[in-house]
Amino acid sequence: MNAIGQAFELVLRWDVLSVMVLASAFGLFVGATPGLTATMAIALLVPITFFMEPIPAIGAMVTCSAMAIFAGDIPAALLRIPGTPASAAYADEAYAMTRNGQAELGLGANLFFSALGGLFGTAILIVAAPWLAEAALKFSSFEYFWLALLGLTCGVFIGATNPVKGLVSLFIGLLVSTVGLNNPAGVPRFTFGDVDLMGGIEFIPAMIGFFAVSEVLRAVVADIRLAGVPQLIRGSLFQDWGRLFVQYWPQQLRGNIVGTIIGALPGAGADIAAWVSYAVSKRFSKTPEKFGTGHVEGIIESTSSNNAALGGAWVPALVFGIPGDSITAVVIGVLYMKGMNPGPTMFLNNPQNIYAVFIIFILANLLMIPFGWAAIKGAKEILRVPRHILMPCILIFCIVGAFAVNNSVFGVVVMLAFGVLGFVMEENGIPVAPAILGIVLGSMVEENFVTSMIKANGDLAAFFERPIAAGLGILTILVWLSPLILFLWRRRGSAPLPGGSSAP
Template sequence: MDAVVTAFGMVFNTETLLIIAASSIYGLFVGAVPGLTATMALALLVPLTFFMDPIPALAAMVTTSAMAIFAGDIPGCLLRMPGTAASAAYTDESFAMSRNGHADTALGAGLVFSAIGGLFGTVVLIACAPILAEFALNFTSFEYFWLILLGITCAIAISSDRPLKGGIMLVLGFLVASVGLSNPAAFPRFTGGNTDLMGGIGFLPLLIGMFATSEIIRYALDTKARPPIIDQPIVNVFAGMWRLTVKYPVQIVRGSVLGTVVGALPGAGSDIAAWMSYAVSKKFSKEPEKFGTGHVEGIVESGAANNSALAGAWIPALVFGIPGDTLTAIVIGVLYMKNLNPGPTLFTTNPQNIYAIYILFIFANLIMVPFGWATIKVAKRILAVPRAILMPVILLFCIVGSFAMNNAAFDIGIMLVAGFVAYILEENDFPVAPAILGVVLGPMLEENLVKSMIKSDGHVADFFERPIAGVLGVATLVVWTWPFLRIAIGRLRARQPRSAA
């Protein structure tokens, strides 16, 4: 109880509350402007966390991400341009509702059920994270090696419809992470004799470049006209929400559960959760023919899924140090920067910080309702901000944020190169998220592999001797070989009728 009381004091003080309020406004604004993603919002926020205490810094991260994911619904509904990838799944549905004169219902459903889904995911985080942390205390380098490898494998299989290109991007991330002296042997790799590369390629400028600078480049080269805003009065977004809650309780629970589970899978994230929930909603709906014509059922279920996935992604991040999505990949970097190293010991040595994170999630999802309502009321003014003014300002923040980490102009160069490379790759349908996963998990994978090889004296069988390591190892190998097994099983089934004949 002492830790809980301390956690409340850490959250509900003047500094933290002011940061929560400012982060809410910032997250809602970024999420409501098409092209400014939630990942970009967190990446630009990292330099400011240098000057914050740990809990205010995490408060900024939690609040910004939750608000930005919801706010992406607003331009999707009024412009048919999703503000974030998590809103893309039901953009056509909400835009169709707007054209039918029900914009307030579409926006209200996105707001209310995003908050409900976020609270559900937080409850699961509170219930599951300590249990998994206690379980993870038994982990050695063998278990961590297989867990990281399994997480990477599942991320490639789940988060991309182009697994080969996802695998290539993952390897690219590994190569970037291997630059410099940060390896078990402390041997300089891929530096080319450049002293600036001895410390490796900075994660923050790389992140800002891949997610923020690339969007600025895309905007500069995009000549498409901006579609007009749906011009209709938004009267009361809360009207009819109780009726929808009573009508679709199964959809709310199903979306929240699916969102939390998908969010906990490394590399999946809110966008995958939203797409899967929308597909499930249509599959099991009693009125599937109404989907795409302005039917609120899919918005209810997907809206609950996208925010519940946020809390779900924190489970592997806090317990194992494995990011559930690109947002938690950034958060892990902040945790290390604040000496709150993720892992099972975080729950035993700093329980007050864990309780503070739980409180922050609950508080962020509760204040999402009034803050989100206010944003919806002024949405047309937010969307009217000229992009020609906004983008140069964001570029300035990118440059300052990249420079602030080490006070080095070299990091600005990394940011610009990363932005151009990410833009070219995305234009050719290469997903960027696996590369970030490779940068975060590559050093962890290498470190645990080297430790395990030293312990086992090079005997591969030792990687499977411990029960947990054996299960994780077999599961990883099954995932690797499953496509080939499926092909072989299909061929055997195809031959059976001939044999019978």
């Protein structure tokens, strides 16, 4: 209890709280700007933390990352442009709600369940950090292969109502992920002798192109200069929170659990957590036909998941010094720099610092409510701007974001190319979300498959020899076979009984 009291004294100081407030504003700005990711926000803060004490530095990192992940939902809902990759999974759904005049309902759900998801991830971090970290360390290339393959399978469920078109989109993404030298053999693939392509296709410019540039092209082709965008409902962001929580608490809890588990796996993170949770939500929903038309159910589960993943990613980072995602990879460097070396000894020698991190996580997610409310209220004015003015401004932001990834014009070229591709795909009824998923997970599947085959000396049975790998493998195969199993089950149920009647 003495350590907890010391932790409160470390956190509840004017300098720590002031830094957290400033980091909140900075995280909201970066997260809401297309192309500027939460990881980039953290990286930009690192030089500033050189001049801070350890606790304010960690407070800035935690608060900034939490705000950035949530802020990515705002342009996703208002403009169909995910501010961060973690918001890409449900950008179409959120934008459909805006088109239906339900933007405040969707953004209110994003805000409320983002905060709840962050608090859940923090609770798991506090209670089960050592156990979860130990489980995460048992994941080898075999488990990661099945996990990535299961994630790719989600692309088919995300792919609207036509599984064939969903597969086409997924294969386009997988093809893009093979470009460059980023493969286990280090062999140039599909580079056509271009030096820029040897580095592969960057995910961020591709995502901006698929979602934002294609939307700009659609506006130009449709010539909707004078067409208005539905305005936000003149209501409170808070008025539906009670109803949504009562109605969708199972989805919220499921998203929290999935997000925390995936976040705790080194190298996974909030992006994958959101995709998996959205697909799970659609797969087990009682009304899957509503997904894609502006249905809040999938948004609630996904936004709960990606925010819970933040807390989960800190589990292996604090317990073993192994980053759970790209954000904690940067944070671990700051921890070492400040003398807060992560590892089991930190829990024994400096428990007050660990408790201070826990308190900072709780405060950061509580701060999300007022700061998120202010950000949404300010951002909704975007919808009042005429589209013939708004679209060029969006395109300028997209160019800046694509260029900022590597400070290269090539990123802008990639963005424009994928914008045209996304426009063509959607004009032909092919969803872009599975393609994004293919780009994210394609290299992960290939690398872990090749590594596992080398370990197993080419024996495919090794993919089922480890308990966790076997469980994930069987689950993935059952998901693949589920349409056939359901078909056979229904056919058996409708088979005629002796005497000419059929089963009820």
